[in-house]
Amino acid sequence: MHHGHEGNHEAPQSFLRRYIFSLDHKVIGIQYYLTALFMMLVAGLLAMLIRIQLAWPQAAQPWLHKILPGLYDPNGIMRPEYYPMLFTMHGTLMVFFVMSTAPVSGFGNFLIPLQIGARDMAFPFLNMMSYWTFFVGCLVMLASFFVAGGAAAAGWTAYPPLSALREAIPGSQWGQTLWIVGMVFFIASFTMGGLNFVTTILNLRTRGMSMFRLPLTIWAMFCVAVLGLLSFPALTAGAIMLLFDRHFGTSFFVPSGIVIADKLTSHQGGSPLLWQHLFWFLGHPEVYILMLPAMGFASDIISVFARKPIFSYRAMVYAILAISTLSFLVWGHHMFVSGMSPYLGMAFAIFTLLIAVPSAVKVFNWLATLWRAKIHFTTPMLFALGIVSLFISGGLSGIWLGQAPIDIQVHDTYFVVAHFHLIMAGAALFGVFAATYYWFPKMFGRMMNETLGKLHFWLTFVTYYLTFFPMHFLGLRGMMRRIYDPTQYDLFKPLQPINELISISAFVLGAAQLIFVFNFVWSIFRGKKADRNPWRANTLEWTTESPAPHGNWRGPLPVVYRGPYEYSVPGAVEDYIPQHVAPAEVKTVGTR
Amino acid sequence: MSRIQAFLFAGFTILLVVVAVWAFRKPWLPDLAADRAAIDARIYLTMTVTGIAFILTQVLLAVFIWRFRAREGQTAAYWHDNPRLEFTWTAVTAGVMTILVLGALRLWAQVYSPPPADALLVEVTGQQFAWNVRYPGPDGVLGRTDPRRITVDNPLGIDDQDPRSADDIFLVNQLYLPVGRPVRLRIRSKDVIHSFFLPNFRVKQDAVPGMTIDIWFTPTQTGTFELACAEHCGLGHYRMRGFVVVQTPEEFAETLASLPPWSGQ
Numbered sequence: 026m027h028h029g030h031e032g033n034h035e036a037p038q039s040f041l042r043r044y045i046f047s048l049d050h051k052v053i054g055i056q057y058y059l060t061a062l063f064m065m066l067v068a069g070l071l072a073m074l075i076r077i078q079l080a081w082p083q084a085a086q087p088w089l090h091k092i093l094p095g096l097y098d099p100n101g102i103m104r105p106e107y108y109p110m111l112f113t114m115h116g117t118l119m120v121f122f123v124m125s126t127a128p129v130s131g132f133g134n135f136l137i138p139l140q141i142g143a144r145d146m147a148f149p150f151l152n153m154m155s156y157w158t159f160f161v162g163c164l165v166m167l168a169s170f171f172v173a174g175g176a177a178a179a180g181w182t183a184y185p186p187l188s189a190l191r192e193a194i195p196g197s198q199w200g201q202t203l204w205i206v207g208m209v210f211f212i213a214s215f216t217m218g219g220l221n222f223v224t225t226i227l228n229l230r231t232r233g234m235s236m237f238r239l240p241l242t243i244w245a246m247f248c249v250a251v252l253g254l255l256s257f258p259a260l261t262a263g264a265i266m267l268l269f270d271r272h273f274g275t276s277f278f279v280p281s282g283i284v285i286a287d288k289l290t291s292h293q294g295g296s297p298l299l300w301q302h303l304f305w306f307l308g309h310p311e312v313y314i315l316m317l318p319a320m321g322f323a324s325d326i327i328s329v330f331a332r333k334p335i336f337s338y339r340a341m342v343y344a345i346l347a348i349s350t351l352s353f354l355v356w357g358h359h360m361f362v363s364g365m366s367p368y369l370g371m372a373f374a375i376f377t378l379l380i381a382v383p384s385a386v387k388v389f390n391w392l393a394t395l396w397r398a399k400i401h402f403t404t405p406m407l408f409a410l411g412i413v414s415l416f417i418s419g420g421l422s423g424i425w426l427g428q429a430p431i432d433i434q435v436h437d438t439y440f441v442v443a444h445f446h447l448i449m450a451g452a453a454l455f456g457v458f459a460a461t462y463y464w465f466p467k468m469f470g471r472m473m474n475e476t477l478g479k480l481h482f483w484l485t486f487v488t489y490y491l492t493f494f495p496m497h498f499l500g501l502r503g504m505m506r507r508i509y510d511p512t513q514y515d516l517f518k519p520l521q522p523i524n525e526l527i528s529i530s531a532f533v534l535g536a537a538q539l540i541f542v543f544n545f546v547w548s549i550f551r552g553k554k555a556d557r558n559p560w561r562a563n564t565l566e567w568t569t570e571s572p573a574p575h576g577n578w579r580g581p582l583p584v585v586y587r588g589p590y591e592y593s594v595p596g597a598v599e600d601y602i603p604q605h606v607a608p609a610e611v612k613t614v615g616t617r
Numbered sequence: 618m619s620r621i622q623a624f625l626f627a628g629f630t631i632l633l634v635v636v637a638v639w640a641f642r643k644p645w646l647p648d649l650a651a652d653r654a655a656i657d658a659r660i661y662l663t664m665t666v667t668g669i670a671f672i673l674t675q676v677l678l679a680v681f682i683w684r685f686r687a688r689e690g691q692t693a694a695y696w697h698d699n700p701r702l703e704f705t706w707t708a709v710t711a712g713v714m715t716i717l718v719l720g721a722l723r724l725w726a727q728v729y730s731p732p733p734a735d736a737l738l739v740e741v742t743g744q745q746f747a748w749n750v751r752y753p754g755p756d757g758v759l760g761r762t763d764p765r766r767i768t769v770d771n772p773l774g775i776d777d778q779d780p781r782s783a784d785d786i787f788l789v790n791q792l793y794l795p796v797g798r799p800v801r802l803r804i805r806s807k808d809v810i811h812s813f814f815l816p817n818f819r820v821k822q823d824a825v826p827g828m829t830i831d832i833w834f835t836p837t838q839t840g841t842f843e844l845a846c847a848e849h850c851g852l853g854h855y856r857m858r859g860f861v862v863v864q865t866p867e868e869f870a871e872t873l874a875s876l877p878p879w880s881g882q
Contacts, residue, residue: 106852180849186826187809187851193745194851280827282764284774285745285808289764297810297825331685334697362812364825367729371722378714378721385710386703388674393702395681397694402622402686410626410682417674418633421667424714428721430656430728431663433821434646437812437847483625490633501645501660503816505847508855516647516816516843593693600692 036575046157048149049575053156054135055468060163061127067167068118071111073535078103078111080521080528082510106195108509109178113196114170116181117204120311121211122163124453128318129253130159130218132460133246135468137222139566140240142231142583144576147224155217162210165203174198180507182308185278185300189270192286202271205264212257212264222250231565233585237342238604240564240589241335244342245321248349249314256310256353263303270295301363305356312449313352317345319456320387323412325589326463327391329562330406331398332600334590336390344383344390351380361429362436370429377427384420388413399593399600403560404478408459411486412452418490419448422497437507440500446493458485458541465545466559470572471552477544484537491530495523563603564589623686630679634672641668650838650863651818655724662720666713732833736801739792742773743804743811743824746853748844749773750792754784754878764807773807775879783880786873790859792844794836795869801833812848815861823848836863 037043047053074096077086086101096107134152138145146152169176178196179188187193188201226239226247239247266277270292278300281293328335335341357365357373391413400406422444425431435441458481465473504517511517511524558567565585569578583605591602598612641664649657685693740759742749749772753759760775760782767774772789775782794800804813806824814821822832844859864872 105855109849109852109854184810184848187849190809193809283808283826284764284767287767287769289767295827297827332687332693334695336696337698337703340698340703362821363823364828364830367725371725374721374725375718378718381714382707382711386707389703389706392674392677392681393696393699395678395685397696398681398685399687399691399693400619400623400682400685402619402626407622407626410678413678414630414633414675417671417678418637421671424667424717425660425663428659428663428717430721430724431660433728434656434660434816434819436821437814479622487629494633494637495640498640498643498645503647503814503845505814505845507849510855513856513858514843514845590697593695595695 046153048145048153050134050138050146050149050152051468051573051577053152054131054133056156057134057159058127058131060160061123061131064118064122064126064163068115068123069535069538071115071118073532074103075108075111075115076528076531078108078509079511080525082512103509105509106178107175109180109194109507110170110176110196110200112507113177113180113183113204114166117177117208118166119450120181120315121208122166124315124450124457125215125311126159127457128322128453128460129246129249129314130155130215132242132318132322132457132464133222133249134218135464136242136566137225137246138229139467139569139573139577140243140564141226141229141234142565142585143225143229144578144582146221147229148221151217152221155214155221158210158217159214162207162214165207165210169200169203169207172199172203174200176200177204182304183267183300184304185267185270185295185297186283186285189267189279190283190285190290191271192288202268205268205271208264209261212261215253215257219250219253222246223254226250231582231585234565234604237339238585238588240321241324241338241341241345242318242321244345245317248345249317252310252314252317252349252352256307259303260307263300263307266303267300298360298363298365301360301365302356305359306353308359309356310349310352312445313348315449315453317348319412319452319459320345320416322456322460322463323391323409324394325564326405326409326459327394327413328590328592329560330401330403330409331394332401332592333394333398334588334592336393336396338588338590340386341390344386347383348380351376351383355380358427358429358432361432367429374427374429378424381420381424381427384416384423388417388420403462404473404475404482405459405463405560407479407482407486408455408462411455411482412459414486415447415451415455415489418494419444419446419451423448434503435500437505438500439496439504439506442506443493443496443500446496451489451493454489455485458482461545463560464566465548465552466555466571467566468572469549469552470555470570471548472555472559473548473552474544477540481537481540481544484540485534488530488534488537492527492534495527499523558603561599561601563591563601565604568603568605619686619688623683627679627683630675630682634675634679637671638668647816648838649817649819650836650840650842651815651820652835652837653728653819655727656819659721659724663717666717729832732801732831733799736799736833737795738801738803739794740803740805741792741813741824743806743808743813743846743850743857744772745808745851746846746857748790748792748813748846748857748859749807750788750790750859751775752786752788752873752876753781754786756781756784759803760785760879767807777880783878785879786876787879788876790844792859792861793869793872794861794863795866796836796839796863798866799833799835801831804830804832809850810848811846811850811857814845814847815842816845817842818861821847836861839863839865
């Protein structure tokens with residue numbers, strides 16, 4: 026399996042082969058990560074514009090016209106045709122190009138070989154291809170802001186006929202086509218990555234690293250890769266069919282008799298619901314593609330800083346497997362009121378509440394890990410605890426939404442926006458931060474600043490709750506998603522103070538990220554030098570230098586003797602026993 | 618150092634629980650105006666169940682974080698499973714979920730049950746960006762429509778060759794309903810997907826082109842209520858707003874009688 030990966034082959038010397046067209050999984054992981062952070066900046070700015078609009082929908086803000094003359098009319102009122110582009114691209118970029126990319130393609134690539142004891146991914150060239158395919162996808166998505174008609178505007182879910190008929194909405198011209206093309210590049214890239222993940226984890230584990238000695242991060246990455254490989258093809262097929270509907274006169278998703286702008290279209294026989302099935306067949310596993318890595322990071326980081334074994338490692342693995350399997354059987358809970366047969370809705374309600382069981386098990390296991398622990402509140406630990414907190418707060422509203430009759434009232438309202446931002450986006454975002462503060466020393470050989478890190482955590486944590494928790498109440502009142510001006514409705518006018526509070530919190534949340542950017546850049550050059558194992562952790566990446574060299578270990582590959590969570594073992598001198606230390610070499614109290 | 622962080626995290630968590638409980642107990646749902654009190658009851662039941670779970674888990678998180686913060690000379694326990702405890706919490710969670718889903722399915726079946734025979738039939742057709750309302754008129758039958766006949770003056774493409782069309786009554790963004798009588802709505806769309814949403818009635822149903830979807834409910838309060846579009850349908854989505862006017866049966870009969878039939882418009 027290793028083809029020339031045994032031993033240390035020379036690291037490439039030229040700048041281009043070393044940092045740009047690199048085959049090294051660590052460089053590729055960091056490339057993915059940095060690109061995703063840039064996309065996060067773009068998508069985050071779109072969110073800020075959305076929040077300005079929702080808090081003060083009719084207030085003239087001439088300063089915005091000066092900055093963005095296209096988006097705002099000379100009086101400083103947002104042109105309504107741009108609002109749908111903002112939420113469409115915010116969702117698309119965040120879900121796929123940020124929150125799937127940074128944890129999975131970024132940290133997955135970086136960590137898998139280091140944590141399983143391999144010199145690189147199984148297919149380094151494919152890995153490089155995958156990054157550059159993703160990069161093209163990013164360029165296509167960003168370019169779509171500048172084409173005639175503007176970016177895609179049919180929502181990140183791109184429901185046809187709105188997305189299929191070019192007359193339906195301004196962004197449904199070239200913007201929607203580029204959206205499809207960009208998604209196809211993204212999916213191609215994710216598929217290459219997924220093949221690499223699965224092959225690497227199954228075949229390149231070092232001696233002694235059985236599946237049940239893998240860190241939970243790797244289990245999560247493995248399941249995520251399988252989920253991606255099995256679910257993305259449905260969206261690929263859907264996207265190509267949508268492209269054909271738009272440009273080549275087919276009618277996969279467009280029924281006959283549609284009259285738009287007083288003109289009868291020539292489409293016949295298609296089904297708009299078919300797209301929804303294809304989209305959510307990917308879309309729901311995709312939610313877990315975002316969340317599982319964060320759950321893996323949280324498990325690993327909590328165990329390290331609680332100085333305790335993760336509670337019930339096997340139950341954690343089975344919970345990941347159960348969530349992954351069930352994630353294929355719940356997509357219809359996005360479609361309870363779509364016109365789908367109510368009988369189908371019943372099946373999806375059952376599976377949706379069932380998936381709450383393994384999710385709850387994970388929370389209980391994290392809590393049990395903290396019981397009688399010795400908790401060190403480093404920045405990565407704070408973010409990991411933040412994941413647990415948000416996972417509880419956001420997860421419980423899933424029990425509301427999974428009950429089809431309740432969904433009738435709250436579907437497509439801000440209740441749903443609250444739910445998925447707290448659980449999915451929150452877990453993924455906090456996961457990225459936890460992982461960054463934790464693995465930064467292995468990535469760059471230096472520590473991030475702890476004071477700035479804690480300041481970043483507290484501002485982010487508090488404003489994250491202030492931004493997204495009140496959205497539950499807007500939703501219960503009935504306030505819909507994706508509306509340019511909620512004050513059009515008498516029912517929602519009294520909600521404006523809440524919308525203002527949310528927006529102000531969101532601005533602080535956005536601004537707080539500048540602390541992170543500063544800390545990140547500053548620490549790369551000026552951070553305290555990190556030794557091999559600054560957190561006194563057990564997993565294999567901490568047995569090599571910081572940063573890890575090309576080929577990951579200068580000598581032979583480490584051999585594994587135990588699971589990754591042996592902390593505070595009675596009788597041992599140290600409160601951690603790394604995976605690679607042979608049983609005979611463990612210092613015990615008696616042999617001191 | 619760990620004392621401050623533990624205090625902040627535990628303190629924030631407790632504050633979150635207190636504020637969340639206070640805020641969720643406020644009456645957020647719009648006043649109920651239809652016979653769907655069971656949906657509200659289910660919302661409040663679920664709020665209670667998930668509220669208890671929220672309080673328990675968040676308070677445990679806060680307590681553990683404060684109680685087990687790193688201190689000098691303390692060591693962590695080496696404790697990594699407890700099959701009985703794990704079985705218990707898995708079984709309890711599964712039990713609660715089973716009870717919740719069974720109740721939800723019952724209610725779901727009720728909401729989507731066939732409408733009573735005496736239900737008033739009204740057709741609602743979404744279009745960018747208005748709701749077309751059509752009553753069948755005295756004959757009780759909606760006339761044929763044909764998309765090829767759609768013009769600015771005939772937005773539904775009503776077929777005037779069909780004798781059943783003549784007495785149909787046509788309105789835009791105004792839906793009159795009698796209180797206390799079940800109403801059966803035929804939800805349609807002529808362009809993209811819309812969603813017929815009556816926040817006060819706990820009614821929401823997507824309007825899908827190519828499909829005719831029947832729902833039914835009974836208004837229980839007279840008054841004027843807002844009708845919203847809940848599915849992003851294009852530029853004017855945010856202002857695709859209509860009104861439902863629920864009247865006494867007598868008033869309703871008068872209103873219908875005063876509206877001109879389609880053929881007379």
